[in-house]
Amino acid sequence: MSSSQTVELKPKDYKSDIKPVWCPGCGHFAVLSAVTKALAHLGLPREEVALVSGIGCSSRIPAYVSVYGFHGIHGRALAAAQGLKAARPDLTVIVAGGDGDGFSIGGNHFIHACRRNMDLTYIVMDNEVYGMTKGQASPTTAPDWAKSKLTPHGPGVPSFNPAAIALASGATFIARGFSGDPNGIARLLVEAIEHPGFSFLQVLSPCTTFRPEQKEWKKVVHPFAEQEPTANPVEAAQRIQADDGMSTGMLYRTLVPVWQPDNVATTQVEALEGGFQV
Amino acid sequence: MNTEPSQLITSVPEFLAHAILLERESVERYEELADSMETHNNLEVAQLFRKLAHFGELHAHEVEHHAEGMELPEIPPWDFKWSTPESPESGAMEEVHYLMGTREALEFALHNETRGRDFYAHVAETSPDPEVRRMAAEFTAEETEHVNILKSWLLNLTDAGEEPLEDLDPPNVTE
Ligand SMILES: Cc1ncc(C[n+]2csc(CCOP(=O)(O)OP(=O)(O)O)c2C)c(N)n1
Ligand code: SF4
Numbered sequence: 001m002s003s004s005q006t007v008e009l010k011p012k013d014y015k016s017d018i019k020p021v022w023c024p025g026c027g028h029f030a031v032l033s034a035v036t037k038a039l040a041h042l043g044l045p046r047e048e049v050a051l052v053s054g055i056g057c058s059s060r061i062p063a064y065v066s067v068y069g070f071h072g073i074h075g076r077a078l079a080a081a082q083g084l085k086a087a088r089p090d091l092t093v094i095v096a097g098g099d100g101d102g103f104s105i106g107g108n109h110f111i112h113a114c115r116r117n118m119d120l121t122y123i124v125m126d127n128e129v130y131g132m133t134k135g136q137a138s139p140t141t142a143p144d145w146a147k148s149k150l151t152p153h154g155p156g157v158p159s160f161n162p163a164a165i166a167l168a169s170g171a172t173f174i175a176r177g178f179s180g181d182p183n184g185i186a187r188l189l190v191e192a193i194e195h196p197g198f199s200f201l202q203v204l205s206p207c208t209t210f211r212p213e214q215k216e217w218k219k220v221v222h223p224f225a226e227q228e229p230t231a232n233p234v235e236a237a238q239r240i241q242a243d244d245g246m247s248t249g250m251l252y253r254t255l256v257p258v259w260q261p262d263n264v265a266t267t268q269v270e271a272l273e274g275g276f277q278v
Numbered sequence: 279m280n281t282e283p284s285q286l287i288t289s290v291p292e293f294l295a296h297a298i299l300l301e302r303e304s305v306e307r308y309e310e311l312a313d314s315m316e317t318h319n320n321l322e323v324a325q326l327f328r329k330l331a332h333f334g335e336l337h338a339h340e341v342e343h344h345a346e347g348m349e350l351p352e353i354p355p356w357d358f359k360w361s362t363p364e365s366p367e368s369g370a371m372e373e374v375h376y377l378m379g380t381r382e383a384l385e386f387a388l389h390n391e392t393r394g395r396d397f398y399a400h401v402a403e404t405s406p407d408p409e410v411r412r413m414a415a416e417f418t419a420e421e422t423e424h425v426n427i428l429k430s431w432l433l434n435l436t437d438a439g440e441e442p443l444e445d446l447d448p449p450n451v452t453e
Contacts, residue, residue: 011355012306019313023449024320024374029310037355135450180372181363183356190354208375209450215372 011036014046016066027179027205027214028058028125034177034185035065035094035123041190049092052081054101057132058125058205061096075105078113078122085118086261092193093119099126103139103160114169114198119258121192121199124162125179127207127214135210147210163240163251166200167233173199174236174252175229179206180218181248188250197258204246217246224249231255279400285359287401293410294345295353296360296401297417300394301338304367305331311374318376320443323383330387334367337420344413360397367394377443381435388428395421 014036022028039049049067053059055074062069068091072080081095102110102124113122128145130136137151139160146154166174173195177185185203192199204221206214224243229250230236236252287293308331315324360366369390378386398421402414 019317020310021317022314024311024314024318024376024378025372027372029371041354180370183358183364187354187356206372208372212450218372 008043009040009046011040014039014066016064018063020064021060022057023209025208026057026131027127027203027207028061030179030182031058031096031123031125031185031203031205032061032064033182034189035061035096037183037186038189038193039065039067041186042193044092044193048090049094050081050084050088052084052093052095053077054097054106055132056098056101056130057207058096058098058127059101075101075107075109077101078106078109078120081120081122082113082116082118085120087263089119089260089263092121094121094123094193096123096125098131098138099124099128099140099160099162100130100138103162103165107139107160111165111169114166114171114200116259117170117172117198117256118260119196119198121189121195121201123189123201123203125203125205126162127205127211128159129207129210131207131210135207161240161245162200162202163243164237167236167240167252170198170256171200171252172197172254172256173250175199175201175250176248177201177203178217178221178248179203180221184248191250191253195253197256204248221246221248223247224251229253279361279396280359281404287359287405287410287414288407290407290409290413291345291348291350292353293401293405293407293413294341294348295350296358296365297341297398298338298345298350299353299358300360300365300367300397301334301341303365304390304394305334305338307368307371308334311369314374315376320376320378322380323378326380326383326387333424337424341417362393366397367391377445379442381432382442384428384432384435388425388432391421391424391428395425 046067051062051065051067052070053062054072054077062071070080077095077097081093085093126140128138128140130138136148137155141155142159143156144154163174173192175188177188188201192201204217206217224247229252231254239251308327312324312327367390369386373386395418398414398418402411402418405411
């Protein structure tokens with residue numbers, strides 16, 4: 001990648017030449033479109049952005065974007081991204097993945113990334129299923145979804161509420177978009193990237209192959225009753241309790257100090273090694 | 279469509295900024311769909327989308343030609359004055375699937391072109407600027423031609439394009 005850019009980049013310029021293998025009709029295409037539009041709108045040089053993911057269909061997204069990318073280990077996108085941001089605070093770090101990646105195996109990282117409040121943007125493409133591994137229930141799957149052979153009577157346990165967990169864990173920006181409205185997602189992403197601190201953006205992103213019934217989501221999504229986000233966590237908690245999970249827009253935004261190590265060496269490697277000598 | 283004064287297109291540069299994005303995004307979407315169909319081995323529909331992207335490209339060039347030497351406004355993606363979530367000629371991704379046949383793909387394209395035509399017709403009716411109304415009427419006539427071409431393709435379709443394709447080993451058999 002060249003280190004300087006003088007030409008104005010269009011959304012298309014942020015797409016790589018690797019063609020997505022996603023199923024035609026997959027909601028994740030809309031997130032790809034939104035990411036490229038948001039980056040072009042912000043005019044971010046490609047070499048100053050990193051997109052970090054875990055494993056899943058959604059987590060393939062770094063390959064399709066022409067910024068630095070890291071397609072890591074299942075559930076560990078946030079761990080890798082926080083390490084990167086700690087070492088390279090100058091980069092705009094965007095983390096992306098699915099509900100399986102982020103809320104099952106990566107659930108603990110999600111909680112602690114929210115409370116650590118590093119300046120990151122985390123996009124979860126939520127299709128309430130493990131798409132890549134052929135349609136098993138995820139933490140956001142409804143308890144009575146009985147289409148997987150692994151859970152023939154449905155998972156039977158209440159689904160995980162990402163916004164509630166994010167709020168309780170200390171996230172400072174919480175929003176939700178819908179893949180039927182890529183420009184709406186782009187707008188939320190611009191806000192999320194500009195927000196200093198941990199921004200969590202859940203995107204309702206249908207899996208056309210294993211959850212074809214999600215095609216109906218476009219009939220039931222609606223904006224949050226309140227247009228403006230609140231900065232009051234009590235008010236945010238009330239909004240989350242009143243929400244049917246299908247509201248889109250910005251829910252919560254507040255400013256608290258961002259955690260960022262100062263990256264000043266306090267010791268020498270030799271001294272550290274000395275401590276391990278027996 | 280929205281007739282609020284704030285949603286009317288009031289100048290030629292503003293109109294051309296809309297028209298260029300509409301045409302460009304339509305081409306990009308058809309290209310994306312053609313790639314996607316190729317990846318999923320639906321070569322007939324891939325070829326159709328590729329052809330539509332090619333025609334779109336020619337039209338996009340014409341529209342861009344109108345804007346030569348003109349300074350166009352920078353509009354954020356979410357502030358364009360159409361009432362559709364994306365630009366009106368970009369087919370909605372959720373409407374396609376890898377087993378779609380030629381008929382379904384043509385109906386999808388017809389729907390997109392019709393939305394494009396309706397957008398231009400709306401501007402031709404509502405813009406307070408006479409030059410914008412004139413240009414929009416010209417673009418409406420062109421889009422009407424595209425709509426008619428797609429209708430005739432649909433009418434002339436042979437049996438082969440009628441049915442959705444079959445996959446004897448579909449991916450959505452859960453394990
Ligand atoms: C450590 C580990 N455990 C399990 C898997 C298998 N695996 C791959 S992707 C995935 C879940 C994918 O679901 P999600 O993150 O929701 O993404 P989607 O495919 O739905 O976009 C699982 C369980 C793995 N790759 N690594
Ligand atoms: S399996 Fe589902 S999530 Fe994966 S690419 Fe296909 S539609 Fe998208």
